[in-house]
Amino acid sequence: MVSERSDEKVTKPKSTGASSANNRTLCYGESTFKGDLLDALKKPPQLVVLGGSRAQRFEPNYIRRLTGLSAFNFALQNSRPEGAYAISKYLFSRAPDVKLRCFYALEATTFSDKPMHPGLLYDERFSQWFPPDLVSRQKELNGPPKRVSFPSKRYSPRGLLLHNEYDEMLARGRTQEQTCASTSQTYSRGPQHRARHRRARVTTSRSCSSSITITA
Numbered sequence: 001m002v003s004e005r006s007d008e009k010v011t012k013p014k015s016t017g018a019s020s021a022n023n024r025t026l027c028y029g030e031s032t033f034k035g036d037l038l039d040a041l042k043k044p045p046q047l048v049v050l051g052g053s054r055a056q057r058f059e060p061n062y063i064r065r066l067t068g069l070s071a072f073n074f075a076l077q078n079s080r081p082e083g084a085y086a087i088s089k090y091l092f093s094r095a096p097d098v099k100l101r102c103f104y105a106l107e108a109t110t111f112s113d114k115p116m117h118p119g120l121l122y123d124e125r126f127s128q129w130f131p132p133d134l135v136s137r138q139k140e141l142n143g144p145p146k147r148v149s150f151p152s153k154r155y156s157p158r159g160l161l162l163h164n165e166y167d168e169m170l171a172r173g174r175t176q177e178q179t180c181a182s183t184s185q186t187y188s189r190g191p192q193h194r195a196r197h198r199r200a201r202v203t204t205s206r207s208c209s210s211s212i213t214i215t216a
Contacts, residue, residue: 029148030076031083031119031126034159035090038072041157044095045072049159050084051105053077056161058105069101073159078109082116086126115141 038045046069049058055075063071074087084104091100116138120126122145127135154163169178 028119028122028145029117030150031087031117032123033155034074034076035123035125037155037157037159038074038091039094041072043070044091044098045070045100045158046098047071047101047103048088048091049073049075049103049105050079050087051075051103052079052107052110054107055103055105056159058103059160060156060158061160063103071158073161075105075159075161076117078114078117080110080112080114080117082130083120083126086120086129089129090125118142118145121145 045060047063047067049055049060049063049071052075056073056077058073058075060071060073063069076083084102088100088102116130120130121135121139121142150164152163152165152168153161155161
């Protein structure tokens with residue numbers, strides 16, 4: 001397999017003000033961050049990977065070797081169909097002459113009924129595709145957007161997740177089976193336990209900090 005994990009050159013985005021793209025990214029999460037990566041590409045992709053966290057490891061460079069198509073990984077943690085809809089609409093709008101192929105990886109939670117992700121509501125690149133009254137209702141359900149940082153995540157410029165907290169668990173000596181079992185146990189205990197689990201693992205801050213790493 002051809003990997004994007006070679007030739008790593010690490011850069012960290014800097015927080016430069018309330019209106020900066022990096023600041024906006026940390027407030028609204030992965031959808032906004034990957035939107036910024038997408039906008040930074042010199043040419044629009046011909047294939048986009050959509051889906052949840054398990055699809056975040058699908059490698060655009062490997063897809064290009066197999067298909068000859070330039071690819072971008074826009075898979076997001078806990079992604080659902082409304083996210084795939086808004087992302088694909090934005091991709092079509094910014095490059096209407098490109099024939100876009102979508103690879104959509106489904107998961108057990110893909111069709112779960114939850115409030116929309118803040119990144120779809122507050123980032124105009126994605127919110128513009130939904131009725132205004134729906135966006136308003138969903139904002140009320142979500143409450144004010146929280147500023148979230150991802151201290152352990154690293155990405156390639158084409159959206160591939162290179163490193164996260166699970167890699168750190170493995171580095172500390174946990175086996176892959178133990179890591180997967182811990183995740184499965186969390187989801188089998190119901191929504192209240194999952195909410196507590198997320199609150200314990202997500203780092204929130206009162207001011208946006210530079211904690212997302214891009215690996216070229």
